[in-house]
Amino acid sequence: RLVSDWSSDVCSSDLGLRPVLCDVGPNGSGLDPRSLERAVTSRTLAVVTAHLFGYPTDLTNILECAHRAGALVIEDAAQAFGAKWCGRHAGTIADAGIYSFGMSKVLWSIGGGLIVTSHAELAQAVAHEVSTLPEVGRVRQAAGILKLAVVGQLVRSHHLRPLDMVWGGAMRGKDDCNDFSPAAHPASYAAVGCNLLKRLDCITEGRRSAAAFWSTRLAGYPELTLPAPPPQASPVFLRFPVIVRNRDLKKRLFSGLRAKGINVSDMYSRVSYDAMRSFGARETNCPHAEYLTDRIISLPTHAYVRARDRNEALEVFDAHLGGRRTMHAVSAAGEAGRV
16 A cells, blocks of 8 residues: 555556555645545555655655654655755655656656665665666667657757657657566666766756746746745756646646747646546545646746747746736745745
8 A cells, every 4th residue: 555646656556555645735745744644544555755846845744644654655756856855865865765867857867767765675675676677678778879869959959849749758658557667777878877967966057047037037926826945945946837826827828838839848737637546546535636737837947948938938928917917026036036
């Protein structure tokens, strides 16, 4: 039995485990305390919580609740490699953490990921399982390297529409819970990741600058709720999530941004939420998650979005929200920009 937030890629398996969904907080960060208390029982094996969009969350209450029931806590840090909470790296705070080096993550080393844990027995078990994994074939390795080269060329040429098609699934692949085939991470993929790791500070600084731009230029619209990381958080800003309070307005903004070729995403959608509920061990109501799935838009923060692209995105926001910024919030935006 796993307790998972609404966004984690956890599903039933041949081991007989079934996920029980837990609602997120009102702003999508962390797990809702009341929902967590209802979900965790003596039969709970582990609680899985995600650091979404590169923003680390406070795990204090989650750790207390899970450990009191004898359950482990697993951090889904797939989107938060390098992020910190109170000086500690996301993914290293709980009993175990999982990182992803897949497409659109902080470090894309073609594929694969990383598992870390502070438990010696769990580390041995994971190491044993990894040792039994098959090697990635040469054809698959070559295809991965070619994919990296194609996407690299697209982002450097600023062809946003083809890039959006790639991000939308043309080259991502369609693995799901039933056909996912784990394999050992090959040396060629690891070499790409190690080279990118040297540039992590530079990559993060670029994303921090992009997040500051969106924070400053979108502040003041009463229809929008922008991310507000607390002082304890040191995000890596994988994306810039915006909550649009009116879902019809959200649809219009989303369509307008996509028409401009902006790599905007509405993850996680109602389709994703309904799919997760279908895997659940029992009917679960997650009102915060339901609200957010209909209203959240995430803006890109990667280095290859040009100033022109950002200005075109702002034109879309102004066209639907123009003239309704409050002077108080505009003034406060200067502080928000210094993330």
